Amino acid sequence: xxxxxxxxxxxxxxxxxxxxxxADDAAAxxxxxxxxxxxxxEDIADSVPLEPGRTYRSTLPARGPVHYRxxxxxxxxxYASATAVPPAGRTASVVDGVKVSVRDGEGRTCDVDTASFGxxxxxxxxxxxxxxEISPRRSLCQEAGTYYLSVERVDxxxxxxxxxxxxxxxxxxxxxxxxxxxxxxxxxxxxSAPPHPLAGSPERRPGGAGFTRATPVGQGVWRDxxxxxxxxxxxxxxDWGQQLHVTAELGASGTAGSGYVxxxxxxxxxxxxxxxxxxxxxxxxxxSKAGSLAPLRPVEYANRHAAERQAGAMRFAxxxxxxxxxxxxxxxxxxxxxxxxxxxxxxDGTVQDGPAYAxxxxxxxxxxxxxxxxxxxxxxxTDGDGTVFRALAVGGIGTGTALLAGLGVWTLAARRRxxx
Numbered sequence: 001x002x003x004x005x006x007x008x009x010x011x012x013x014x015x016x017x018x019x020x021x022x023a024d025d026a027a028a029x030x031x032x033x034x035x036x037x038x039x040x041x042e043d044i045a046d047s048v049p050l051e052p053g054r055t056y057r058s059t060l061p062a063r064g065p066v067h068y069r070x071x072x073x074x075x076x077x078x079y080a081s082a083t084a085v086p087p088a089g090r091t092a093s094v095v096d097g098v099k100v101s102v103r104d105g106e107g108r109t110c111d112v113d114t115a116s117f118g119x120x121x122x123x124x125x126x127x128x129x130x131x132x133e134i135s136p137r138r139s140l141c142q143e144a145g146t147y148y149l150s151v152e153r154v155d156x157x158x159x160x161x162x163x164x165x166x167x168x169x170x171x172x173x174x175x176x177x178x179x180x181x182x183x184x185x186x187x188x189x190x191x192s193a194p195p196h197p198l199a200g201s202p203e204r205r206p207g208g209a210g211f212t213r214a215t216p217v218g219q220g221v222w223r224d225x226x227x228x229x230x231x232x233x234x235x236x237x238x239d240w241g242q243q244l245h246v247t248a249e250l251g252a253s254g255t256a257g258s259g260y261v262x263x264x265x266x267x268x269x270x271x272x273x274x275x276x277x278x279x280x281x282x283x284x285x286x287x288s289k290a291g292s293l294a295p296l297r298p299v300e301y302a303n304r305h306a307a308e309r310q311a312g313a314m315r316f317a318x319x320x321x322x323x324x325x326x327x328x329x330x331x332x333x334x335x336x337x338x339x340x341x342x343x344x345x346x347x348d349g350t351v352q353d354g355p356a357y358a359x360x361x362x363x364x365x366x367x368x369x370x371x372x373x374x375x376x377x378x379x380x381x382t383d384g385d386g387t388v389f390r391a392l393a394v395g396g397i398g399t400g401t402a403l404l405a406g407l408g409v410w411t412l413a414a415r416r417r418x419x420x
Contacts, residue, residue: 029085029125030210031057031169040066044148052174053362060084060166065152074144077134077175081274082151083127085167090328093158094121100128101150110141114154119263120327124231129275173273173366176359186306192295197247198344205380207232214321218377219347225338229328235319237373238299241352247292250284251340259333260285266325272318272366278310286334301355316367317354
């Protein structure tokens with residue numbers, strides 16, 4: 001038997017997450033291990049099909065859209081998301097990013113969304129979503145048939161924009177109709193007052209490198225050190241009836257540099273289908289700075305009837321994703337050393353029953369919060385123990401020691417699985 005590394009045993013492709021996290025470019029994004037590689041079509045007639053419940057890896061050209069095909073029935077909602085992963089670079093057009101649209105077989109637009117790099121103009125993974133929704137409020141895109149997902153760059157010719165193709169991760173999620181018809185309007189009464197940020201000393205919780213490697217966190221105060229140009233992913237289980245509040249803080253740089261970087265930290269919140277909900281930018285002058293996400297509605301099925309897209313995005317329970325990016329421009333003023341990042345996460349409200357669906361969503365568990373989800377959020381575990389490895393790497397432990405420690409974790413997990 002040949003030598004088998006711990007990374008191989010844990011299905012990490014021979015690269016430890018800590019090594020991925022140490023990379024200084026956007027390629028450190030961790031794509032889903034089960035992502036199927038496909039090519040988008042320049043001509044819509046040549047588009048390849050996407051299956052709900054699957055994750056795909058593809059390429060976004062510098063100019064022009066690429067198309068994918070969807071076969072949909074007349075009762076199911078479909079949510080498609082594209083996460084664009086640009087190549088490394090110090091600058092970017094502030095309006096560049098990714099545009100996603102869903103169209104019916106006659107070319108009529110069902111939905112469209114755009115995500116950009118924001119004020120700081122720093123390249124990092126951004127995601128946009130579009131849907132085919134069955135709704136009495138809509139007249140288009142209600143029939144069964146062939147639909148198309150189109151993805152393109154927003155501003156490929158802008159100042160600082162990359163002329164290279166971008167990697168891209170695609171997801172398609174289906175949501176069946178509820179067994180019984182419910183409210184046809186969004187709730188008008190909800191607590192919109194911003195609470196005081198959660199107090200307490202932070203606990204170390206290293207950030208993940210992608211949506212599928214997002215580090216679980218729950219209510220609490222969480223801390224990691226983030227370098228300029230890096231992006232961290234966290235996921236928070238939020239159940240039906242619960243309300244999420246998040247404050248992000250940047251600590252002192254610890255350098256002699258002085259200056260000011262607008263929107264140095266970009267914190268985005270995405271819902272369980274990777275649909276953008278809200279974001280906040282935190283300016284930085286080398287000292288402690290903080291910013292909070294705008295108050296969010298409690299998670300409720302009827303939120304989808306709201307006129308505002310932000311309110312409508314809070315339409316299902318599941319894992320909500322916090323994506324924190326520190327602008328590459330911070331290094332120009334304060335050096336490329338790590339900056340303390342603290343997330344104060346509060347989850348309020350009593351868990352309620354969700355809708356009884358007439359079928360199974362795909363993936364099956366996307367709109368549920370399980371006891372395992374809550375346990376992982378409290379203890380910080382991830383599939384494949386990626387968090388453990390990254391903590392070892394960041395802490396400066398040698399490769400051999402990290403492998404031995406990882407092997408111990410893997411062995412213990414194997415023994416636990418062997419106990420009847």
